[in-house]
Amino acid sequence: MTRVIGIDPGLLHTGWAIIDSIGANRKYVASGVILPPKTDTLPNRLDFIFREVSKICDSFQPDECSIEITFVNKNPKTTLILGHARAAAIVAIANKNISIYEYEPNKIKKALTSAGHADKDQVYKMVRMLLPMAYPKTADESDAIAIALAHTNVSIFNL
Helix, strand or coil: CEEEEEEECCCCCEEEEEEEEECCEEEEEEEEEECCCCCCCHHHHHHHHHHHHHHHHHHHCCCEEEEECCCCCCCHHHHHHHHHHHHHHHHHHHHCCCEEEEECHHHHHHHHHCCCCCCHHHHHHHHHHHCCCCCCCCHHHHHHHHHHHHHHHHHHHCC
16 A cells, blocks of 8 residues: 655645555545645745645655646746745655655646646546545645545556
């Protein structure tokens, strides 16, 4: 069995999910969203993400991490800030000696839906089909589950 943590990084909302994978079988374990206080400074919000990801790792003991690669936004400042949030999560994971695998958004969508340009509703439907016990409440949580699932699909099907 391999326990995977999926991370959908963001400064306002960082989605996370834990799934267990045994061959082609997957089991939903837990998921949620990290919500740093919006009024905090950037360093405090990054610290909040780091500490929360660390706590999740301590609680669930994942073997591997799957995280989305930041794509370039039209606004370079947005891309940079998103990269900071992603780095906070990566450092928390690396600090626990967990292997990290990075995937582009289109590869995640393709691994789940067979379409690299699937919309969020298609991704949500596949998450629900593959893990009926998962009831993501937000798009960030659904995306984190999808990122974890995609990692197991990439491992199985060499996508």
